[in-house]
Amino acid sequence: MNRYPQGLVLRRRETILRIVDAEAIHSQEALAERLAEKGYNVAQPTLSRDLRELGLAKAPGGYTRPGAMPPVGKAERTAELDRVLREFLLSAVAAGTIVVVRTPPAGAHPVARALDEAPPREVVGTIAGDDTIFLATTSASAAQRLAKRLTRTEAA
Numbered sequence: 001m002n003r004y005p006q007g008l009v010l011r012r013r014e015t016i017l018r019i020v021d022a023e024a025i026h027s028q029e030a031l032a033e034r035l036a037e038k039g040y041n042v043a044q045p046t047l048s049r050d051l052r053e054l055g056l057a058k059a060p061g062g063y064t065r066p067g068a069m070p071p072v073g074k075a076e077r078t079a080e081l082d083r084v085l086r087e088f089l090l091s092a093v094a095a096g097t098i099v100v101v102r103t104p105p106a107g108a109h110p111v112a113r114a115l116d117e118a119p120p121r122e123v124v125g126t127i128a129g130d131d132t133i134f135l136a137t138t139s140a141s142a143a144q145r146l147a148k149r150l151t152r153t154e155a156a
Helices: 006-022 028-037 044-054 074-088 108-117 140-155
Strands: 057-059 062-064 091-095 098-102 123-128 132-137
Touching: 006 028, 006 044, 006 062, 028 044, 074 108, 091 140, 098 140, 108 123, 108 132, 132 140
Parallel strands: none
Antiparallel strands: 057 062, 091 098, 098 132, 123 132
């Protein structure tokens, strides 16, 4: 019988995916340590089951999703964010605690993905459509700062 509530299992597994997507994890022990830092204390059999259920594979660069690119460093993710902003950003306007980002049609996805992979510290959530992205921020002043920073990056 599973001693973990289903919601906890899903949150833990989402955390595992975020960890292995963000950094090279070479062992279950290292993954267990990273999970413990985030408040998830798991036994080795549970971690093995999570890895199997998530379809993660151990590769030379660490655990990875099948067919996924190897983990990319922060500098590369930031450079990619700068590149997609220069390519796709039409405008970024603060509206309360939300920043509304406009792109050409079909441009919202690459920008939102780059923002999710190199999130500015003010961003607490991202929703993207076809040509519009809503970035939830921590405060109205954070939204103002973020909108200015995004438009500065685009102009660079």
